[in-house]
Amino acid sequence: MKNFFEWSKDGESTNIFRYKGNDYQIVRKSFDNNFRVDIFENGVSVICDNTGNKSFAPRMKDIPLDEKILNWARNIIKRRVRKCPKCGGIGLVKKVGKYAREELGDYSEVCEKCRIDSYRKKAEKERVERDKCHEQERKIYEAKPPIIIGGFAEKIAAYKILKELDIPEVEKDGELEEFVWAKGILKANDGSYYPVVFLIDTSVKINVKILNISN
Numbered sequence: 001m002k003n004f005f006e007w008s009k010d011g012e013s014t015n016i017f018r019y020k021g022n023d024y025q026i027v028r029k030s031f032d033n034n035f036r037v038d039i040f041e042n043g044v045s046v047i048c049d050n051t052g053n054k055s056f057a058p059r060m061k062d063i064p065l066d067e068k069i070l071n072w073a074r075n076i077i078k079r080r081v082r083k084c085p086k087c088g089g090i091g092l093v094k095k096v097g098k099y100a101r102e103e104l105g106d107y108s109e110v111c112e113k114c115r116i117d118s119y120r121k122k123a124e125k126e127r128v129e130r131d132k133c134h135e136q137e138r139k140i141y142e143a144k145p146p147i148i149i150g151g152f153a154e155k156i157a158a159y160k161i162l163k164e165l166d167i168p169e170v171e172k173d174g175e176l177e178e179f180v181w182a183k184g185i186l187k188a189n190d191g192s193y194y195p196v197v198f199l200i201d202t203s204v205k206i207n208v209k210i211l212n213i214s215n
């Protein structure tokens, strides 16, 4: 186990070390006076940490950072490379996070391959759900197409329609934090007016000319 890894001359990565049938390598990148350190397993980053974090704790204070990183990686690999309870393959196993719990609920830990598989499955499931939802909406709109109200010669006609709408002038969106809904009037390039309800992204700084309704 000793001399598992050694830094290359530029100090940015180590040799590739074969362990229990997999290839491991450490790569580090300078980041805010610290390093972002990745452990790669067969070319895929499976663990990422920052040398400013607790994992590089004071108990290792007297050792140079170069050495500390190698110790840290060696310990993780020694502790965590084992048989994956899901697929039975040998690899670095990690706790099942919240996002994957639905797919991997029966396991407390899995290897990277199983984790990625579960993310793919979940994304696919979500895509199917979304498509179903869009299809339903399409059918509704086809049966009853939306009518565009507008083309008024006078702005006041558009304003009257907005006033009748039982919604606030401006309202925060329920899900999208930075978005607000606002009533407004669009002026088309033929000079006619349309009442509209805008969804505005307030994180984007643009110059909006607010027209007074009574102008």
Ligand SMILES: [Zn+2]
Pocket (backbone or CB within 6 Å): 084, 085, 086, 087, 088, 089, 110, 111, 112, 113, 114, 115
């Ligand atoms: Zn697995």
